[in-house]
Amino acid sequence: xxxxxxPSAIGLATGLLLASCAPRALAPLSxxxxxxxxxxxxVARPDIGAIGMARLEDGEIAWTAYAGERAPGVPxxxxxxxxxxxVAKTVMAETVLRLAAAGExxxxxxxxxxxxxxxxxxxxxxxxxxxxxxxxxxxxxxNWPSAYEDGKLAFTGTPGTGGIQYSGAAIExxxxxxEVRLGAGYPxxxxxxxxAPLGIEEVAVAREERVAxxxxxxxxxxxxxxxxxxxxxxxxxxxxETSAADNLYATVxxxxxxxxxxxxxxxxxxxxxxxxxxxxxxDDTEGTGYACEVDYCPDPLGFGLGWTLYGGDGRTMxxxxxxxxxxxxxxxxxxxxxxxxxxxxxGQDLFDDGLEMIRVVDPGAPMLRYYDQMFAKYFPDAx
Numbered sequence: 001x002x003x004x005x006x007p008s009a010i011g012l013a014t015g016l017l018l019a020s021c022a023p024r025a026l027a028p029l030s031x032x033x034x035x036x037x038x039x040x041x042x043v044a045r046p047d048i049g050a051i052g053m054a055r056l057e058d059g060e061i062a063w064t065a066y067a068g069e070r071a072p073g074v075p076x077x078x079x080x081x082x083x084x085x086x087v088a089k090t091v092m093a094e095t096v097l098r099l100a101a102a103g104e105x106x107x108x109x110x111x112x113x114x115x116x117x118x119x120x121x122x123x124x125x126x127x128x129x130x131x132x133x134x135x136x137x138x139x140x141x142x143n144w145p146s147a148y149e150d151g152k153l154a155f156t157g158t159p160g161t162g163g164i165q166y167s168g169a170a171i172e173x174x175x176x177x178x179e180v181r182l183g184a185g186y187p188x189x190x191x192x193x194x195x196a197p198l199g200i201e202e203v204a205v206a207r208e209e210r211v212a213x214x215x216x217x218x219x220x221x222x223x224x225x226x227x228x229x230x231x232x233x234x235x236x237x238x239x240x241e242t243s244a245a246d247n248l249y250a251t252v253x254x255x256x257x258x259x260x261x262x263x264x265x266x267x268x269x270x271x272x273x274x275x276x277x278x279x280x281x282x283d284d285t286e287g288t289g290y291a292c293e294v295d296y297c298p299d300p301l302g303f304g305l306g307w308t309l310y311g312g313d314g315r316t317m318x319x320x321x322x323x324x325x326x327x328x329x330x331x332x333x334x335x336x337x338x339x340x341x342x343x344x345x346x347g348q349d350l351f352d353d354g355l356e357m358i359r360v361v362d363p364g365a366p367m368l369r370y371y372d373q374m375f376a377k378y379f380p381d382a383x
Contacts, residue, residue, distance in 0.1 A: 031055065031065040038360045043068035046222030048347035049326075050076035050215045054256035055361060059264040059338030061256050068346075070215040072224055081202075081214045081249050082344035083228070084329040085322030088248035089135075089171055091205055093276070093306020094262060095194045096131050096174070101272045102193075104182065107132040107305075111177040117169075119145070119153040128159040131177075134170045135306040136280035141167040164283040164290055164303055168245035175244035186242050198261045202254025206242040211249045217326020217346045231325045246324065255331065256342045263333035263340050276305050277318055277335060287378065294373035298366045312366035319367060323351060330354045332367070 030036070031053070042048050050068040054061055070076040099105045108130045120126040133139060140157035143166055148154060153169055175186050182189055187206045195203065204211055207228060214227040228236040237247060250258075265273045282302030283290040290302050298310040310317040319332035328350035333340030343357055352375075359368055375382065 031063045034360050035065060035357075038357060039065060039067035042345075042353060042357070045347075047218060047220050048345065048350065048353070049218040049224075050080065050082075050344075050346045051357070052076055052078075052080060052082060052252035052342075052344045053357070054252050054259075054342040056256065056260055056263060056333060056338060056340035056342075059260060061253075061260055064252055064256065066252070070213060070346075071227075074213075076215060078251060078253050079213065081211050081251055082329070082346070083214070083324065083327045084248040084250055084255065084331075084344060085246055085324035085327055086168070087250075087255075087320050087322040087329045087331055088205065088243060088246055089168075089306055090262075090320045090331065091190060091194065091203070091248060091258075092171055092174065092244045093135050094258075095190050096135060096178075097272060097276060097305060098193050098197075098267065099178075099182075099189075100131070100275075101268055105131065105178075107275070111174065114181040115173065115177040117153060117173050120155070123155060125155050125159055129170070129173070130160075131174060132280065132305065133160045134167075134174045136303045137164050137166050137170070138162065138281045138303075139167050139170040140165050141170050143167055144169050162281055164281045164288065171245035172243070175242075186244055195258075197267055198258065200254065200258045200261070202251040203258055204249040205244065207237050207239050207247070207249065209239060214249070215327075215344075215346050218348070219326070220348045225326050229325055234325075246322075248322070250344070252342055252344060255344075259331055259333055259340055259342055260338075263335065263338045265335075273335065276307060277309060277316060278304055279309055280304055289371075289374065294370065294377060296369045296373055298370050301370070310365075310367040310370060312369070313364070315366060317365060317367050321351070321354070328354050330358060332358075 039051055043051060050070045052066050054064045066076045068076055070080045100107050110127055111129050112126050116126060129139060139159045140155045141153055145151050145153050178189055179186055190205050216227045217225040219225060226236055230237050279300040279302050285291055286293050298312050300309040300311045302309060307318045307320055315334055317332050317334060322329035326346055328345045330343040341361055343354055355368060355371060358365055
């Protein structure tokens, strides 16, 4: 049974500080008992390997928690690196936002001036692609070329008309645009613009030697899968491989520090923080997860600049999830309060389980209220 719980700890230095400092509120050293109980229940299952969490409250990291094993017989802890999959897109979004704030690029610049995908070269609609349209998933490009019968990217509509077509391929086009325009590799750009100014060390957009120990995934029966697996039955990601759309590597404390900086607006004035949370795209197509088709509809509901927005009751959840082979991630924050959550998991088909972990932390979250009704509508016989 993989049910080890390792709460965060500050250590003996805390006691020494208390003796010499004025009284102040200290973050709890461990998560609430309800969180520990939910973690133990989850990692007792064979199809879940490791879980790492960090809770933000009032713009500070309140607690972290770890459960399960990152490898056979090895508990997950604060040094464990996870693959956060599509949460990689949040790093791209924050890098672009800061580049725009510094005047190095414009959110509405045509990327074709510096990069044109060969599959789209003959289509004049490529002129409409901008960082803003790509980050808000308005390109009308499908997720990857493999989604097309001929394996080639093609527009399915007119970019920038406000609808959502989630596309990792478009994010990779934006990565190449930045590299050509700025004359540097994507990891170097991210380090210069985002990680170094914010003091972020344990997050990486490429597989590097330092990304270790890495949490291994498990299959549906609890069998261990290799670390850095590209897809089940496939090969592993090589050292040096970079992606802006997928395969973000991070420890829980590392991404929590990044999320805290984002949530508190570090390095950005109010104008640029507002750019992140302005609703840019939504989708009225039923079943997409962005349509208002149930009694409770978040407002806003859709994409801002690289993040999904779920609003309601005076709150705005700024979120992103990641799902890939044997891995799941959920990250979110509220700009009104500085509250948020980092959740990394290894295992199979864990989106629902991720929502349950969010529920135990914040049962009134607008995202949960929306998905509860969506699941009841589309899967009435489940659970």
